[in-house]
Amino acid sequence: MAFANSRGGQIFLGVEDDGAVTGAGDLRAADQLMQKVSSACQTSVEPALSCTIIKVEVAGKIVVVVDVPAFSTDRPYRADRVYYLRDGTVCREATRADRRVEDAEVGRVGSRATGRFLVTGGAGYVGSHLVAMLRDQGHAVTVFDNLRTGHRAAVPDGVPFIHADLADAAHLDEVLADGPWDAVFHFASWTQVGESMRMPLTYLHENVGNGVRLIDACVRHGVRRFVLSSTAALFNETGDAPIPESATIDPQSPYGDSKWMMERALAWASRAHGLRSACLRYFNAAGADPAGRLGEDHRPESHLIPLVIDAALGRRGTLDVYGDDYPTPDGTCIRDYVHVTDLAAAHLLAVTRLDDGDVVWNLGNGDGHSVMAVIRTVEAVSGLRVPYRVAERRPGDAPVLVASADRARQAGWEPRFGALEDIVRTAFAWREKHPFGYGD
Numbered sequence: 299m300a301f302a303n304s305r306g307g308q309i310f311l312g313v314e315d316d317g318a319v320t321g322a323g324d325l326r327a328a329d330q331l332m333q334k335v336s337s338a339c340q341t342s343v344e345p346a347l348s349c350t351i352i353k354v355e356v357a358g359k360i361v362v363v364v365d366v367p368a369f370s371t372d373r374p375y376r377a378d379r380v381y382y383l384r385d386g387t388v389c390r391e392a393t394r395a396d397r398r399v400e401d402a403e404v405g406r407v408g409s410r411a412t413g414r415f416l417v418t419g420g421a422g423y424v425g426s427h428l429v430a431m432l433r434d435q436g437h438a439v440t441v442f443d444n445l446r447t448g449h450r451a452a453v454p455d456g457v458p459f460i461h462a463d464l465a466d467a468a469h470l471d472e473v474l475a476d477g478p479w480d481a482v483f484h485f486a487s488w489t490q491v492g493e494s495m496r497m498p499l500t501y502l503h504e505n506v507g508n509g510v511r512l513i514d515a516c517v518r519h520g521v522r523r524f525v526l527s528s529t530a531a532l533f534n535e536t537g538d539a540p541i542p543e544s545a546t547i548d549p550q551s552p553y554g555d556s557k558w559m560m561e562r563a564l565a566w567a568s569r570a571h572g573l574r575s576a577c578l579r580y581f582n583a584a585g586a587d588p589a590g591r592l593g594e595d596h597r598p599e600s601h602l603i604p605l606v607i608d609a610a611l612g613r614r615g616t617l618d619v620y621g622d623d624y625p626t627p628d629g630t631c632i633r634d635y636v637h638v639t640d641l642a643a644a645h646l647l648a649v650t651r652l653d654d655g656d657v658v659w660n661l662g663n664g665d666g667h668s669v670m671a672v673i674r675t676v677e678a679v680s681g682l683r684v685p686y687r688v689a690e691r692r693p694g695d696a697p698v699l700v701a702s703a704d705r706a707r708q709a710g711w712e713p714r715f716g717a718l719e720d721i722v723r724t725a726f727a728w729r730e731k732h733p734f735g736y737g738d
């Protein structure tokens with residue numbers, strides 16, 4: 299069904315009882331019925347959508363009427379409003395057969411079309427910023443989160459929230475069956491490298507066991523696009539050159555290894571089942587929603603920027619700087635900080651690229667900043683002094699970890715908040731206003 303190539307106007311498809319699409323239906327009958335549906339249902343044409351899909355029954359069979367305005371002919375589309383007439387009433391609930399038809403209809407998620415997305419871990423730091431962006435762009439989004447480290451208040455009012463654990467296979471299955479989902483964004487995970495060294499099997503259960511269960515449910519329920527939060531912890535580079543996607547994979551922790559296993563599982567699911575995936579390897583997510591709605595609230599916090607900010611605000615003791623004798627200009631470790639809103643934008647871009655094949659992107663700004671540079675920037679932005687002392691090096695800390703994000707940039711990703719000042723300013727603004735984070 300090449301909807302994407304349609305030239306505008308209406309497309310009519312007959313649908314068998316088992317959901318198979320059999321070709322054009324009776325155009326005149328369908329046209330009359332469509333008019334009836336349109337007049338009965340004032341909202342049958344959504345201004346935000348580039349087309350309308352209406353299903354009606356003709357002689358006991360469902361006829362799908364796809365109304366494609368001429369202006370959208372250069373753009374693949376999807377519609378997320380489906381109406382059909384039963385006993386003179388306009389209905390919206392989807393039967394299993396309807397869903398199969400809709401699965402075949404999903405097109406590119408572009409700036410004009412809207413989609414329906416499931417976000418696991420959407421109450422967490424990075425996930426909540428994507429949820430906000432999806433909402434801002436008019437998409438329908440549902441969050442699935444067990445709130446182990448996430449926050450209910452990070453999920454905007456009006457966003458369906460499923461409080462559940464990925465380990466609950468039956469519940470997960472139910473959610474995936476309630477499609478269609480244009481894509482699943484998978485953020486839910488245990489995320490601490492140090493903790494994973496002490497609890498490797500828990501990390502494998504949580505990140506790989508639950509992750510593969512989710513992939514399997516996606517395959518069984520016809521989801522076609524999957525975006526994974528992966529990590530720079532896949533690499534063990536010791537040089538100071540930006541790290542491309544092609545660098546040797548050599549995870550040094552169960553956490554990093556769990557993400558690599560997920561990347562492999564997705565590669566196999568793509569090959570065997572056609573589930574397209576984007577593996578997005580973030581370097582150091584940082585910053586906060588520029589509109590001030592969301593921020594970073596990990597407990598305990600292990601990320602440098604919020605730790606430095608809390609030290610400046612007097613909310614924690616003296617900050618430990620782990621080693622000042624690394625082979626870097628000021629002797630402290632250099633990391634690549636990438637704004638969480640830029641990461642969210644990369645997710646949306648990646649999902650539109652999946653129609654061309656699987657995606658693997660390293661995501662960072664490509665210019666690292668040392669621990670001392672972060673301290674100085676927090677001091678400059680806040681006007682406060684950061685109390686710190688130099689402590690022993692931590693085992694396993696690489697001197698420099700910086701991403702080469704050329705692939706994502708070539709695909710059109712342009713970080714808007716690449717400057718360390720912007721990252722720190724947004725993080726500081728949120729933390730200053732929310733001294734107790736989300737307060738839960």
Ligand SMILES: NC(=O)c1ccc[n+]([C@@H]2O[C@H](COP(=O)([O-])OP(=O)(O)OC[C@H]3O[C@@H](n4cnc5c(N)ncnc54)[C@H](O)[C@@H]3O)[C@@H](O)[C@H]2O)c1
Pocket residue numbers: 418419420421422423424425442443444445446447448449462463464465484485486487488489504508527528529530579580581582583584596
């Ligand atoms: N923050 C970073 O700098 C960074 C860097 C690289 C990769 N990542 C990856 O990005 C993702 C998000 O990171 P974050 O910093 O937002 O973490 P986070 O802890 O803030 O968010 C994770 C979310 O997943 C939920 N969750 C965890 N296990 C779950 C389960 N079994 N069932 C349902 N929900 C569950 C948590 O409650 C939380 O809301 C993670 O996969 C992480 O590995 C993060």
